[in-house]
Amino acid sequence: MNEIVVFLLFLGLVIFTTGTLGILRFPDFYTRLHAAGKCDTMASMLTLSAIAIYNLRDPSWPNVLVSLKVLLILVFLFIASPTATHAITQAALIIGIEPWSKEKR
Amino acid sequence: MNQVFLIAGIFLFLLMFLTLYRAIWGPLILDRILGGNLIGTKAMVLLLIIGLLYDRLGMFVDIAIAYAMLNFIATLGATRLFFRRRSVQLEPEREPQKRS
Numbered sequence: 570m571n572e573i574v575v576f577l578l579f580l581g582l583v584i585f586t587t588g589t590l591g592i593l594r595f596p597d598f599y600t601r602l603h604a605a606g607k608c609d610t611m612a613s614m615l616t617l618s619a620i621a622i623y624n625l626r627d628p629s630w631p632n633v634l635v636s637l638k639v640l641l642i643l644v645f646l647f648i649a650s651p652t653a654t655h656a657i658t659q660a661a662l663i664i665g666i667e668p669w670s671k672e673k674r
Numbered sequence: 675m676n677q678v679f680l681i682a683g684i685f686l687f688l689l690m691f692l693t694l695y696r697a698i699w700g701p702l703i704l705d706r707i708l709g710g711n712l713i714g715t716k717a718m719v720l721l722l723i724i725g726l727l728y729d730r731l732g733m734f735v736d737i738a739i740a741y742a743m744l745n746f747i748a749t750l751g752a753t754r755l756f757f758r759r760r761s762v763q764l765e766p767e768r769e770p771q772k773r774s
Binding site for chain 2: 585586588592593617623624638641642656666
């Protein structure tokens with residue numbers, strides 16, 4: 570049980586690090602959005618499932634309820650995080666930011 | 675097992691500082707909104723880890739739910755501002771390219 574929790578937590582932290590590196594290093598606004606939107610959702614899913622599994626180590630009724638709440642946060646994030654990213658992208662298109670290309674610099 | 679969660683929490687805290695660079699010195703305003711959104715998501719996970727460390731996950735999970743909803747609504751509200759007013763002043767080094 571503990572090995573699964575540590576593995577999920579480690580994988581989530583690695584993906585969080587990847588998303589942060591992408592945010593710091595990518596040259597353009599749209600590419601930064603690309604790094605941020607996907608990595609953050611996936612890493613949140615892994616980390617929250619690790620917390621939910623670890624909370625079930627003594628399966629009493631309140632602990633099961635708390636784990637269900639953590640899963641509720643997970644479902645909410647899966648709907649909300651891509652929606653927020655999409656809204657930011659739409660605002661950028663309305664302002665008129667041009668995508669980065671190699672020729673223009 | 676507590677040690678693992680403590681190390682994970684400290685690592686998440688450092689990652690939040692790295693994201694704060696984009697939230698403060700980001701070249702566009704939208705970069706700052708994006709940085710705030712990401713810091714909010716990381717802070718929500720950090721709240722749950724703190725709840726595990728204090729052995730009170732039942733109390734912290736409600737705070738985390740409220741924080742996730744607040745983060746989502748704040749991001750949507752900040753971007754709706756750009757839908758209303760087409761011309762928003764950007765930073766001087768990158769002029770906005772008008773879409774004809």
